[in-house]
Amino acid sequence: MSAPSSLLQGIALLDAAVVQERSGRQGHNASRLSEATGIERSRVSRLTRELLDLGYLERDDTAVFHAGDEYFRAAGALSRPWLRAAREDLRVLASRLGVSAQLMAAEGPGAILLRSEKGPGVSADYLRPGIVTPIWCTGPGRALLWDHTREELQVLLDDVQFVGVGGPGAARSVDELHGLLERDRERGMVDAHEEYVEGVQEYALPIRDDQGIVASIGVSGAALSARRVREARGALHDAHAHLTRLVQEP
Template sequence: MAHPSSLLQGLTLVEEAVRRERSGRLPHNASRLAEASGIERSRVSRLTKELRDLGYLERDEASLFGAGSGYFHIASALTQPWLRAARRELRRLAGAHDVTSLVATADGPAAVLARIESPAGHESPYLHAGARVPIWCTGAGRALLWDHAEADISALLDDVQFVGVGGPGAPRSVAEVIDRQDRDRDRGVIDAAQEYVEGVQEYALPVRGLSGIVGAVGVGAAARGSRRTREMQAALRAVADRLSALAGGDG
């Protein structure tokens, strides 16, 4: 029998740690987490370290686990009106324009997919809610960098490994990312051609809240004719404006 994915096992560990914390009882250590989750102890050790590195779990001086700041950040984001409304908006985009549509939020040099919808029969094997993708070679990821100055982009991507990541159109240096950001700001939309996956054309725009960019909305599909592209981009812009209005940024 195949082992459950690391993602599902990691979510199980976070869920169990939060459940225990909410119960008011003594939090679990690694052994108790393994026992409660049914995951072998060695995998619990590896996964909890990764979850701590990502900020989803914290471990105190007694080696007891609780929810980390990353967990609370995501939980807070998911309650926001704009993100709740995004599901309906994404479904409309996917159905009306035969595209994969998604919303992402920033987490350092990664974009975290908070919502994703695909047209019927075209579910993506490489994109799913909760996935972390490179912020610098995905449409929605680069939309999250829309307001970043050159120095901010350079600092964020200073340790990024560009070689071997992304599709054939992915940028291969910080300078190339900056050039594409300048180009796409002039165009008024992020245009990421085969940057993450070969054969996929992505377009994306930021979602703005009171304090600046709170997320990004994007669409992806095979390249298509100019008329359909214009219609898709117009629909994308309307969604970004509506979500920004709900987030308090008014587009």
């Protein structure tokens, strides 16, 4: 397996810092971030400096890291009325279909999870609000790329490490990703099989306002029967239509 890219290691560090901060326990300094993520100490120092410069992390007088202004700016859409209202749509999807339902927004080559709900008995511990995942290998993440051309994908993902990231069905190059998007557009919906987590099927759609794609909605769970797939796609279309109306309201 190839070494993780700087992007993915940076995402891991940011996620570890935010999770620790939200837990109410003492925050992580560089040494504890290294222990929590398994990333060597010297690399943690370099990457956290970059995250500090970009504003995603802040460091206090005790050298403990906290979420920075840019992190909260990226998640700031949580204050929008349509996104608060989306909680009920996600709950209905999750409980009706027995899946997890998510809303995501783009953050460079990553996708930030804005909100999620899980159906009864669904185990998806990796879905924590605020987590940033690679945008190309989750269903809702790829929905955020729906309007991207091949050239735009190349620019966005020029520095990412495809190999070794995601599940067995994940794209391993920009060309593979572009091919999956072309197929999704023909089908009218993102259909991602084992692209982020082995054994998980995902369906997703982009949500637009008058400026373009602002978020995506998706569901994920174990492989479904043909009848349940039709039900899931129909329910997702209904939720997507409702949220699109809310997003586009003046």
